[in-house]
Amino acid sequence: MSLALWDKSDTPIQTLRAQARARQNSNHVLKLHHHAYRCDNAEETRKFYEDILGMPLVCAIVEPVDPITGAETPYAHLYFELSDGSWLAFFDFPKKYADLNASFENTDVWTHHIALEVPDEATLQAHRENLDKHGIEYMDIDHEYCKSVYFYDPNGLCVEFTHNVDETERYFHDKARDAKKDMEHWMKVRAEHYPDAS
Numbered sequence: 752m753s754l755a756l757w758d759k760s761d762t763p764i765q766t767l768r769a770q771a772r773a774r775q776n777s778n779h780v781l782k783l784h785h786h787a788y789r790c791d792n793a794e795e796t797r798k799f800y801e802d803i804l805g806m807p808l809v810c811a812i813v814e815p816v817d818p819i820t821g822a823e824t825p826y827a828h829l830y831f832e833l834s835d836g837s838w839l840a841f842f843d844f845p846k847k848y849a850d851l852n853a854s855f856e857n858t859d860v861w862t863h864h865i866a867l868e869v870p871d872e873a874t875l876q877a878h879r880e881n882l883d884k885h886g887i888e889y890m891d892i893d894h895e896y897c898k899s900v901y902f903y904d905p906n907g908l909c910v911e912f913t914h915n916v917d918e919t920e921r922y923f924h925d926k927a928r929d930a931k932k933d934m935e936h937w938m939k940v941r942a943e944h945y946p947d948a949s
């Protein structure tokens with residue numbers, strides 16, 4: 752499946768690791784700071800992320816004024832912390848979202864999701880059992896370069912928990928090496944399969 756077009760290298764992993772570190776150190780975009788999304792209800796969202804998934808609510812800002820319109824319509828801005836210090840953020844802004852008739856349709860598990868890394872299969876299994884315990888349905892997908900479970904939070908946001916595997920580092924090294932070539936390949940495939948696409 753996902754590893755099908757991998758031109759696998761035989762360079763020692765320490766060398767690949769040093770190459771990846773050099774590339775990452777030269778990147779001025781550091782890491783995920785936060786991912787923000789609307790929520791239907793702040794407390795319902797807190798229960799899901801803090802009580803069920805174990806991500807502490809570290810900040811709940813109550814803002815009195817809509818920063819876009821200047822209207823005195825208060826809203827809350829929540830931050831749930833990950834182990835690396837980054838956050839998942841949510842806005843609870845009932846009037847605005849009601850006026851906009853805001854919604855996020857559940858189309859499929861990949862359309863819009865936030866992927867959160869866990870250290871290993873044992874941790875992912877513990878999450879599966881925890882989701883089972885809370886009656887939350889999930890889908891397992893083995894991407895071969897990582898293993899994942901997908902589920903929905905109460906707002907319709909798709910959340911993925913994933914862990915890397917032994918091949919992950921080498922796979923991403925080799926795919927970075929081949930990215931330009933792979934992109935050219937995709938654009939040809941795209942043109943063949945979707946001739947009417949813009």
Ligand SMILES: [Fe+2]
Binds near residue numbers: 866
């Ligand atoms: Fe993903």
